[in-house]
Each structure stands twice: as structure tokens, then as C-alpha cells.
Amino acid sequence: MMRIDILSCVPSLLDSFFAHSILKRAQQANHVQVVIHDIRDYSTNKHRTIDDYAFGGGAGMVLQIEPIARCIRALQSERTYDEIIYLTPDGAQMQQRMVNQLSLKGNLMMLCGHYKGVDQRVRDMFVTKELSIGDYVLSGGELAAAVLADAIIRLIPGVLNDETSALTDSFQDNLLAPPVYSRPADFEGHKVPEILMSGHEAKIEEWRYEQSLKRTKERRPDLLQ
Known part of the structure; x- marks a missing residue:
């Protein structure tokens, strides 16, 4: 402890x-x-x-x-x-x-x-x-x-219910976290990206990485140096 x-x-x-x-x-x-x-x-x-x-x-x-x-x-x-x-x-x-x-x-x-x-x-x-x-x-x-x-x-094993959550936070691997969405899938015409509802884990992870990279380039390019 x-x-x-x-x-x-x-x-x-x-x-x-x-x-x-x-x-x-x-x-x-x-x-x-x-x-x-x-x-x-x-x-x-x-x-x-x-x-x-x-x-x-x-x-x-x-x-x-x-x-x-x-x-x-x-x-x-x-x-x-x-x-x-x-x-x-x-x-x-x-x-x-x-x-x-x-x-x-x-x-x-x-x-x-x-x-x-x-x-x-x-x-x-x-x-x-x-x-x-x-x-x-x-x-x-x-x-x-x-x-x-x-x-x-929050990084101590057992503290978070899902221990992989901390590994996907911003600044791990020098990248900002990608956008996240929850229900409803459509709110006043603003829809969740279809890829996130596809069930295709490999493609979802690829999308998340691309979004992390894009967000980091736009907001914190110093992290990529």
C-alpha cells in the first residue's frame, strides 16, 4: 500500500x-x-x-x-x-x-x-x-x-474499475486523448461517428489513434517534438 x-x-x-x-x-x-x-x-x-x-x-x-x-x-x-x-x-x-x-x-x-x-x-x-x-x-x-x-x-492498480482507462488518458504516449461519445447516438442532429458503433475493434482503435494525433497536432504540437 x-x-x-x-x-x-x-x-x-x-x-x-x-x-x-x-x-x-x-x-x-x-x-x-x-x-x-x-x-x-x-x-x-x-x-x-x-x-x-x-x-x-x-x-x-x-x-x-x-x-x-x-x-x-x-x-x-x-x-x-x-x-x-x-x-x-x-x-x-x-x-x-x-x-x-x-x-x-x-x-x-x-x-x-x-x-x-x-x-x-x-x-x-x-x-x-x-x-x-x-x-x-x-x-x-x-x-x-x-x-x-x-x-x-488513480494510477495505482486496483484504484480505477477499468485499469486500462488510465492508459488511454491524455499525455500517455505524448498524445492527447481522442473525442469520446455516449448515448444518445443522435442529439439534435449531432451524430456519433458511425465507426464507433460499427463493433470493429481494430478500426475503432485506428480511428481513435488518428483522432488523438490530429488533436495533438492542432492543440499541443510541442508534445510531438
């Missing part, structure tokens, strides 16, 4: 995300264990403060190294982590091939940034991988951690 530990200073932001749908069922079936940790629990002052002003001045607060280090070390004393991932806008762009690799790991730790980020020494001393979900800035890393966890968990 995979275990994912998420370190956050606003852990309640993640509660609902893992309590529904596929992610809830994955935990109930013991395919994955997701544990969310409040960094404030590792503060040593009565106000549970975990941030302070940046050395050198400037706007914004910085998450301090001490409570984060205590949290990470407490978890490391219980198990070995394959990766300690920091979610940050200046990290490597998250891509499907990275997610595929992470889905094969046993224990992952994710650290959510906040304010102006974490003390650089956290990144130097503990973090093994830094990831970004896009070229934009969020209020904190909780949403990014949720996105990454979702992308990983």
Missing part, C-alpha cells in the same frame, strides 16, 4: 478533497493511505507560530525551518521516504511521465508552501524533488499537492 504524507499549515483545505469519489474509495480499499499533518503542531511557542519575516527585508512572510524540520524528522523516524516533494511555482513542470514514475513508489511526502515559501534550508536539507503544476502562483501548495496526489493515486 502506498502512503502519502502531506505537510500543510492549513490542513483543513485538504479534508474534503480526499473524502469523496475515487480518492475516498482508494483509501477504503487500502490501495493508498493519505495522512495530512499540521505543521503548526510542531511549533514550540504557545501561539503555534510557524512563520516570520524574511532576512534582508521585503514583503511577505516565510515558513520557518524549525517546525518543518521537526515534522519531517518525526516522520522519517517511522519510515523511509522515496521522495520528499516540495510544491512550488519554481519547481519542475509536472508531467505525466513524472506522475507515472511516482505512482510506483511506496512512501511519498509532500510539503505545501505558503506565504513567500519555505526557508531555503528546508529545500537544501530535506527536499528531494520540487514540482510545479503550472506557471502561476497560488495562495498555498495545498491545491497543488491535491492535484499531484490525485494524478498519482
Whole structure:
């Protein structure tokens, strides 16, 4: 069973995300264990403060190294982590091939940034991988951690009812997914392509590949380079 530990200073932001749908069922079936940790629990002052002003001045607060280090070390004393991932806008762009690799790991730790980020020494001393979900800035890393966890968990064998579903998603094999259709076959004159109702599996797969290639060329030609 995979275990994912998420370190956050606003852990309640993640509660609902893992309590529904596929992610809830994955935990109930013991395919994955997701544990969310409040960094404030590792503060040593009565106000549970975990941030302070940046050395050198400037706007914004910085998450301090001490409570984060205590949290990470407490978890490391219980198990070995394959990766300690920091979610940050200046990290490597998250891509499907990275997610595929992470889905094969046993224990992952994710650290959510906040304010102006974490003390650089956290990144130097503990973090093994830094990831970004896009070229934009969020209020904190909780949403990014949720996105990454979702992308990983759905690839774990047994999580999806049809395990081949994940293999036909966009970005697998560097192609976007083809168009998909369901009932009714004719909606206000807009009809489902006849090939999809032909029952000829080989021709359907050929059509889907051609449509994937066409869509990728039109929308994401960079994927084909």
C-alpha cells in the first residue's frame, strides 16, 4: 500500500478533497493511505507560530525551518521516504511521465508552501524533488499537492474499475486523448461517428489513434517534438 504524507499549515483545505469519489474509495480499499499533518503542531511557542519575516527585508512572510524540520524528522523516524516533494511555482513542470514514475513508489511526502515559501534550508536539507503544476502562483501548495496526489493515486492498480482507462488518458504516449461519445447516438442532429458503433475493434482503435494525433497536432504540437 502506498502512503502519502502531506505537510500543510492549513490542513483543513485538504479534508474534503480526499473524502469523496475515487480518492475516498482508494483509501477504503487500502490501495493508498493519505495522512495530512499540521505543521503548526510542531511549533514550540504557545501561539503555534510557524512563520516570520524574511532576512534582508521585503514583503511577505516565510515558513520557518524549525517546525518543518521537526515534522519531517518525526516522520522519517517511522519510515523511509522515496521522495520528499516540495510544491512550488519554481519547481519542475509536472508531467505525466513524472506522475507515472511516482505512482510506483511506496512512501511519498509532500510539503505545501505558503506565504513567500519555505526557508531555503528546508529545500537544501530535506527536499528531494520540487514540482510545479503550472506557471502561476497560488495562495498555498495545498491545491497543488491535491492535484499531484490525485494524478498519482488513480494510477495505482486496483484504484480505477477499468485499469486500462488510465492508459488511454491524455499525455500517455505524448498524445492527447481522442473525442469520446455516449448515448444518445443522435442529439439534435449531432451524430456519433458511425465507426464507433460499427463493433470493429481494430478500426475503432485506428480511428481513435488518428483522432488523438490530429488533436495533438492542432492543440499541443510541442508534445510531438
